[in-house]
Amino acid sequence: MFRKILLCVELLGEEKIAAKVKYLKSTLGWSDAEVGIALSKDPSVLRRSKNMLQRRSEFLLSELGLEPAYIAHRPAILTYSLECRPRPRYYVVKFLKENGLLAHSHSYYTALLRTEKVFMEKYICPHMEAAPQLAEDYAAAC
Template sequence: MVARTEELGVRRSSVIFKTALIAICNFTLEKISAKMESMERALGYREAKIAVCKLPSILDLSEAMLAHRVEFLRMEFGLECSCIAHRPAILMYSLEKRLIPRHYVIQILKAKGLVKRDIDLFGVFCSTHKKFVEKYLDR
């Protein structure tokens, strides 16, 4: 299991190694290979490795869900694969409950000129509900 974890690119000295090891222990070698292939198709080889190294629990997502979220983030929000890979936590959030509603709020605020054009979507998506409401709605 340790060797498999290192094969994914997570070093033993890394803070995230324990989390990666736990994620690896939940799957067979074939299942891990299938999940990595799916991630490579969705993000690209290099980006898939980066995403797993940064957030090993991403392996818990189903292959279909991962592909759907990556495609949606790329097409609807215009995010690059490298941006998604460097901030893989965005893939763990629900499209319907978090990402899409917040995206629409930001689009409306931009249209009305209430927020700057180059807003960091990752910050918008990852902030707590309370902080999001305080920053963008309670003005």
């Protein structure tokens, strides 16, 4: 992590980092402590564009209803392409839970972190009989 932080400082500079921290606080509603937690876990968040951060924060806060503190402790959520991973997987997990095919204790974050192969094995393949369209819908969404 130390090398990643140094790289961000070198690439961005102090002024841009300060501006990005301010933007993270206003966009995600983070406190200074939450910004510190997020950046200590994944400093590459600083290198994300404001537009990208805005779109992800809207999805995570509004659509998923995640708390800012939850995101701060899991900043990797901010690094994935919405269209390729978070949004399609969210809809799969939501569908499975709503139809009683997945325990409500399953975490969206866990599903998000899985590799594509493992995600398919754990969330799509076991439900092919109960929800035959799920694999096709997921592939189309990706």
